[in-house]
Structure formats: structure tokens, C-alpha cells
Amino acid sequence: MVREQTVVSPEHLFFVAPREEVFITGSEAVAEAIKRANVDMAIAYPITPQSESMHLVGDLYAQGYLKDYYRAENEFAVMAAIHGASLGGGRVFTATSGPGTLRAMEMFPVWAGARQPIVCAFMCRGVSLPPSIQPENIEMAMLLDTGMMMFHAENAQDFYDMILKAYIIAEKPDVHLPVGVFVDGFFVTHTRDKVMLPAGDLKLPPYNPQHAPVPAFDMETPPMRIVRDPLLIKSNFISYAANASWHQEVMAAAQRARKHIVRYMGGLLEVENPHAKVFIAASGTAVSQSREALRELRQEGIDAGLIKIKSIRPFPEEEIVASTVNAHLIVVPEFNAGGWLAREIKAALNHNSRVVAGPRVFGGMTMPKELIVNTVKNALKARAGVS
Amino acid sequence: MFKKTFIRMSGLGGQGVVTAAHILGAAATREGLDSTVNPFFGAEKRLAPAESYVRISSERIFERGEVLDPNIIMIYHPHVITLGKCYTMPFFDGLQPEGLLIINSEKPLELGDEELARLADLKARIFYVPASQIAVEVAGTELSTNLAMLGGLLGVTDLVSMESIKESMAERFGGGKFVASGTTAALDDVLKSKFAKLSQLIEKNVEVIEKSRSSVQEYLIN
Numbered sequence: 001m002v003r004e005q006t007v008v009s010p011e012h013l014f015f016v017a018p019r020e021e022v023f024i025t026g027s028e029a030v031a032e033a034i035k036r037a038n039v040d041m042a043i044a045y046p047i048t049p050q051s052e053s054m055h056l057v058g059d060l061y062a063q064g065y066l067k068d069y070y071r072a073e074n075e076f077a078v079m080a081a082i083h084g085a086s087l088g089g090g091r092v093f094t095a096t097s098g099p100g101t102l103r104a105m106e107m108f109p110v111w112a113g114a115r116q117p118i119v120c121a122f123m124c125r126g127v128s129l130p131p132s133i134q135p136e137n138i139e140m141a142m143l144l145d146t147g148m149m150m151f152h153a154e155n156a157q158d159f160y161d162m163i164l165k166a167y168i169i170a171e172k173p174d175v176h177l178p179v180g181v182f183v184d185g186f187f188v189t190h191t192r193d194k195v196m197l198p199a200g201d202l203k204l205p206p207y208n209p210q211h212a213p214v215p216a217f218d219m220e221t222p223p224m225r226i227v228r229d230p231l232l233i234k235s236n237f238i239s240y241a242a243n244a245s246w247h248q249e250v251m252a253a254a255q256r257a258r259k260h261i262v263r264y265m266g267g268l269l270e271v272e273n274p275h276a277k278v279f280i281a282a283s284g285t286a287v288s289q290s291r292e293a294l295r296e297l298r299q300e301g302i303d304a305g306l307i308k309i310k311s312i313r314p315f316p317e318e319e320i321v322a323s324t325v326n327a328h329l330i331v332v333p334e335f336n337a338g339g340w341l342a343r344e345i346k347a348a349l350n351h352n353s354r355v356v357a358g359p360r361v362f363g364g365m366t367m368p369k370e371l372i373v374n375t376v377k378n379a380l381k382a383r384a385g386v387s
Numbered sequence: 388m389f390k391k392t393f394i395r396m397s398g399l400g401g402q403g404v405v406t407a408a409h410i411l412g413a414a415a416t417r418e419g420l421d422s423t424v425n426p427f428f429g430a431e432k433r434l435a436p437a438e439s440y441v442r443i444s445s446e447r448i449f450e451r452g453e454v455l456d457p458n459i460i461m462i463y464h465p466h467v468i469t470l471g472k473c474y475t476m477p478f479f480d481g482l483q484p485e486g487l488l489i490i491n492s493e494k495p496l497e498l499g500d501e502e503l504a505r506l507a508d509l510k511a512r513i514f515y516v517p518a519s520q521i522a523v524e525v526a527g528t529e530l531s532t533n534l535a536m537l538g539g540l541l542g543v544t545d546l547v548s549m550e551s552i553k554e555s556m557a558e559r560f561g562g563g564k565f566v567a568s569g570t571t572a573a574l575d576d577v578l579k580s581k582f583a584k585l586s587q588l589i590e591k592n593v594e595v596i597e598k599s600r601s602s603v604q605e606y607l608i609n
Contacts (some may be wrong), residue, residue: 023416048430119393135452155451187451191425192412291449366452 003064005203007038010168013263014161017198018382026188029156029195029386030095030121031056032066033163037119038203040090041068045078047100048133049185050123054095075100079107081121086116089209089216091167095121098183101139102127105305111178112147112250116205117170118178118346119163123185124284126364129337134364135184137284140312140338147250149179150312151265152283156195159183163265163345167204171210175257177250182312184285184335187366213253261311264381268316269322276305278329279375283309286333286367293372304376309341317348329379330355333372337362347352391444392546393454394537395474395481398463401433401574403533408439410491411537414551414585415443423448427474436472443546455481459544461536462490463518465472469496485510489539491518491532497605503608513606514543521599530578534592538599552596557589 008017013036024032030053034042041060061069067090072078073098085092096104101122111118124139126132143150150293151166153159159181165248166179183189261268272294280290287308297304307323307330309316324330332342332355341358349355356379359365394411398404405426421444428437432540440454453474460479467473468490475481479488479502488506490496492515498506506513518535522528537552560579582588 023413023422184451186425186427191423191451192409193423194416194421285451288449288451366450366455368455369450 005065005201007205008202010096010165010204013198013202013204014165017202019196019198021194021196023192024156024195025052025190025192026159026183027052027056027190028155029160030163031060032195032197032200033160034093035060035200036203037093037164037167038091038206039066039093040207041085042066042093043078043081043085044071044094045073045075045083045096045100046071047075047097049125049189049193050095050097050100050121053121053123053189054365057093058328064138068162068325075104076107079111080105082118082120083107083110083114083116086091086111087114087217089207091171091207092118093120095123096132097123098125098127098136098139102142105142108143108146108148108178113177113246115174115250115253116178119166119170119178120178121159122180123184123189124182125185126362132364135285136336136362136364137182137184137334138336138338138340138362140182141338143180144313144340144344147177147254148313149177149254151179151181151310152312153181153183153188154284154287154308155219156188156191156193158310159188160195160197162265162377164204167207169202169257169260169264171207171211172257172260175253176213177253177257177258182284187285193378246324258314260336261314267319268311268314269307269319269323271305271307273303274323275326276303277327278302278304278380279324279327280304280331280332280333280372280376281307281309281341281345282333283312284335286335289367289369290333292369295378296369296373297376302376302380310346312341315344315348320345320348321350324349324354328354328383329376331372331376331379332357333367333375335362335367336360363379391442391446391448392459394441394443394459394461395454395457395485396439396441396461396463397467397478398437398533399433399466399472400435400437401429402437402463403530403574403576404437404463404496405558405571407533407537408441410534410552410555411540411547412443413555413558414547415441417551417554418547420445421448423451425451428454429552436467436474438474456483457481457486458483458486459489459540461540462505463532463536465490465492465496468498479506479511482506482511485512488513489536489542489543489603490515491536491539493517493520507608511608512543513608514539514603515606516599516603517541518599521602522595525595525598526581528578530574530581531592531595535595535599538596539603541596542603549593549596551583551588553593556592560588561585572598576584
């Protein structure tokens with residue numbers, strides 16, 4: 001059974017097609033994206049809080065929206081099989097969470113090194129440090145240098161839009177890299193919220209594996225010749241030079257994706273109240289909590305702005321520098337113990353003592369807006385005392 | 388009553404706090420309000436603490452996660468209080484001034500003097516509704532406790548209309564569209580097996596809601 005849908009241009013699906021409001025969870029938003037993504041194959045292995053999403057993608061397969069779907073042996077097997085399906089020229093989808101991400105870790109640099117436009121959703125959760133199934137995004141820190149592009153969705157609407165746009169950006173011939181689309185588990189996956197969707201009988205054009213910097217594998221182009229020979233098996237100057245230049249090309253491809261991210265996602269970041277001297281900079285659910293904090297700060301007469309970072313890889317260094325050029329204070333709230341986003345921002349800025357790395361919440365609890373409000377107010381007080 | 392109303396539903400796994408929150412949030416959305424709904428639970432198992440949260444407001448709601456400052460707390464099982472099966476201590480932690488407590492119990496629970504004094508300071512109001520008893524008597528199944536609790540809520544607030552609740556309930560149990568986890572799907576099957584037809588399930592549960600709506604009793608803190 002193949003589901004009849006109308007192929008429309010990405011621009012039409014993203015920006016033109018009329019949308020209707022629905023009240024759904026983030027997991028359901030994933031399925032709505034995959035329904036319209038013209039995906040050939042999805043492979044699943046369940047883990048909370050990802051399970052419902054991939055269960056729903058399985059339902060889409062049963063309804064004829066996908067050509068193939070199965071449950072693999074574990075997360076490493078999923079990511080390895082997704083690698084194979086993509087090498088064969090298919091548009092593929094999978095998703096995982098926390099410990100599943102870590103179990104599959106070896107495959108993420110493999111996808112990037114093989115220049116595969118795989119889209120994988122990550123419903124971030126605790127990673128047994130100590131054990132937790134609850135929201136926390138420390139796994140993103142562990143994926144920063146895998147060569148994958150990384151988008152961080154704020155809510156179910158973002159999650160829906162970013163998954164579809166990730167395919168189009170990933171498959172540009174000058175990019176051709178995997179994309180991880182991340183959300184904070186439960187806060188997005190299990191939260192029911194209003195989402196605007198275009199009609200369900202529309203879908204993206206199919207992936208064309210000929211429009212790629214590396215050929216899809218078939219009997220004429222067997223895997224061994226491309227992957228093993230020059231980069232691994234030979235031990236000579238050419239093999240090391242090939243490895244190094246290929247590695248640089250992976251990083252350059254992510255930089256070339258910037259213009260496509262600007263075109264389809266409206267930029268690597270969004271700035272609210274750009275003339276403010278005080279900013280909250282955040283990604284994911286921390287952005288939503290910051291919006292509530294900003295309401296309160298404004299009521300108290302503190303004119304603060306918001307920097308919502310949507311693309312973590314490539315990271316918008318220049319855009320952050322430009323948007324904070326007049327800022328005295330940049331507060332970075334995060335849902336993890338490590339503070340990886342604050343490290344990234346500090347590394348991008350001159351005078352990075354302006355950055356307050358916190359507040360941070362981890363272990364599963366929410367971040368009260370008061371925590372952000374108080375961090376801003378205390379930092380302003382401390383600075384006033386110094387000068 | 389409030390410009391925004393935040394509700395915390397504390398219960399035990401299997402009692403349907405997640406389903407009740409979904410029906411209430413969907414009803415609020417139906418009436419043009421903004422609402423978000425989310426659950427909080429550990430490794431899913433029956434009788435373990437489970438909470439869900441409903442935020443309802445006339446303006447856009449951004450914040451996510453558990454409700455820390457509820458205007459209304461609904462307690463689905465006395466054990467939430469007597470055995471401490473909840474995620475906050477005491478069970479009313481964060482309750483806002485003039486907040487409401489709606490507790491599923493046939494008779495008032497013995498709250499400590501200190502707790503009652505704190506509730507009195509907050510000008511909180513306590514209501515009891517025999518939700519599980521009504522569920523068994525009217526619908527013939529304790530699984531209707533969650534809807535009886537919504538009846539208790541309708542008895543003390545006018546947050547949403549009975550009609551919206553009914554429509555959201557029909558949507559939740561009617562179509563094949565709803566996605567539930569394995570254990571929730573199993574409980575759905577049990578609930579549906581209690582009734583010959585879907586229309587009967589809806590009608591009986593409407594009766595449950597009406598009965599508990601009129602059975603809510605206020606407990607006056609002296």
C-alpha cells in the first residue's frame with residue numbers, strides 16, 4: 001500500500017501552504033513531520049522519552065507513508081543500519097535519547113565522514129550520571145564535534161518545522177551532512193501544545209542521491225573501494241593527506257550550510273529586543289523559560305533581550321558577537337550540569353566576563369522563571385557594586 | 388477567577404491523571420484559551436507517584452515542566468497525602484494564595500495542625516469529593532475516578548464548560564488517532580471493555596462527572 005500524496009516544493013510546504021492549528025504533543029509533531037518528509041525508511045529502537053515518536057513513525061509505515069520500517073537490535077544497530085540505508089541512496093529517519101545516544105556514539109562521526117544527509121531526532125534526557133529518564137541535554141555536549149549539524153528546537157512547532165527543514169538543508173549538494181534535531185525530552189515530547197500544520201497530503205520532493213558529493217553505493221560502486229582503501233588501509237603520505245583534507249571538508253560543508261539555514265530557518269539565531277544591554281541567551285526549552293523571565297523583568301523595568309540559538313552546529317559565533325556588541329551582561333540558562341552552551345558563547349566573545357554561565361537545572365526538574373530573573377538581578381547588582 | 392490558572396494533579400500510576408489533564412487542556416483549547424499539558428512520572432508503573440500539569444491562560448504560555456506555583460491542586464488518591472506519594476513535600480507546596488485543594492476521599496483526611504495553619508494562612512479552600520466511590524457506583528469501574536475528579540473541579544470552578552469536557556472526552560476515546568504508551572493503551576482497552584458501546588462510555592462518564600460535580604463538599608479550616 002502506497003499513500004497518495006502530492007509532491008510540493010520545500011518553499012511551498014514551509015512558507016506558502018495554508019496551516020491549521022492542532023493540539024498535539026511533541027512526539028505527535030515528529031510523526032506529522034515524517035508524514036510530509038517523503039522518507040524511504042525508518043529504523044527504531046525504543047527508549048523513553050523517544051518511544052512514542054518512533055511508535056508513531058511505525059504507524060505511518062503501516063499506513064503506507066514509508067517504504068520500510070523495522071525495530072533493530074539496539075541503538076548501535078539502528079545507527080549502523082541507518083548508515084547502510086543512506087549509503088544505498090535512501091532518505092532515512094531515526095531517533096533516540098540519552099543512553100541510546102551514547103550507545104550509538106561510534107556511528108555519528110561515521111555518518112558525517114561518509115557525507116550522509118541523515119536526519120536523526122534526539123529527545124534529550126539524563127545519561128545515568130546518576131540515572132534519570134527526565135529532561136536534560138548533556139548529551140548535546142558529547143555530540144558537538146562529531147561533524148553532525150545540530151539544531152535545537154524550543155517547542156513542538158519548532159520540532160515539526162526543523163525536522164522537515166533539516167532534510168532540505170542536509171541534502172544540499174554543497175552540504176550533504178547528517179543533522180541532529182534536538183529537543184529537551186518530556187518538556188517537548190510529552191507536552192501538549194498548539195502546533196500549526198499544513199495539509200497532510202502534501203510531501204517534500206524525493207531525495208536524489210545523484211545530487212551528492214559522494215556516489216550512492218551500488219554494484220558499480222562497492223563500499224570497500226571508497227571507504228577503506230585510501231583512508232585506512234594504505235599507510236603512506238597520500239592516505240594521511242586524504243584523511244586530513246576530507247576531515248576539513250566535513251567541517252567546511254557545515255559552514256556552507258549557513259546560507260541554507262538562513263534561508264529556510266530564518267537564521268542560526270533569533271534576537272528579540274536587539275538594542276537591549278542585558279541579554280538572556282539560550283537554546284531549547286531554556287528559551288521558553290527565558291520568555292517568562294523576560295515578561296517579569298520588563299514588568300520590573302529591566303529592559304532585557306533574548307537570543308534564541310537555533311543552530312548549535314554550525315555555531316553562530318559571528319552573529320552572537322554582532323548581537324551582543326553593546327551588551328553589558330549575557331545570562332545563559334541551561335538544562336544540563338556541564339554548561340556547554342555558556343562555554344560555546346564564552347569562546348566566541350571578546351570580554352567574556354560579561355557572560356554569566358547559569359542558572360543550570362538538571363536531573364529532570366523544570367527551571368523556575370524566578371531562577372533566571374534572580375540571576376539577572378544579582379549580576380546587575382554585583383556589577384553596579386564594582387563600578 | 389485567575390487570569391491564568393495552573394493546575395497540579397497528583398495521583399498514582401494507573402489512575403488516569405495524564406488522561407484527565409489531556410481532556411481538561413483540550414477542553415480549554417476548544418474554548419479559545421491557551422493551554423499546555425504535560426505529565427511527570429518515573430519508570431512507568433501502577434501505584435507509583437504520577438503527576439500531570441495543566442496550564443490555562445488567556446495569553447500565550449511559554450513555560451514548561453512541572454507546575455511549581457499551582458492555583459489548584461487535585462489529589463487523586465489519599466495515599467498521595469498519607470503515604471507521601473507525590474513529588475513535593477508537603478503535598479500543597481507552592482500553592483498560591485486563595486488556591487483550591489480538591490481531594491478524592493469519602494471523608495476528610497487528618498491533616499496536621501501545622502499543615503492546616505499554613506493552608507489557613509494562604510486562605511486556601513479544601514474540597515472533598517468521593518470520586519472513586521462515584522466512579523464505581525455510576526460507571527461500574529474505578530477507572531472513571533479521573534473523570535469524577537474533573538467533575539469535582541467543575542463543581543468548584545467555571546474554568547471550562549461541561550460541553551467542552553464532553554467533546555474532548557469523545558475525541559480522546561472515540562477516534563483511533565490517540566497515541567498512548569503501552570500501559571495506558573492497556574488501561575484504555577480495559578475501560579472500553581466495561582461498556583458495550585463508545586456512546587455508552589461517554590454517557591456514563593458524563594453521569595459520573597455530573598454526580599461528582601454536585602457531590603463536592605467544602606471542608607472549613609477553623
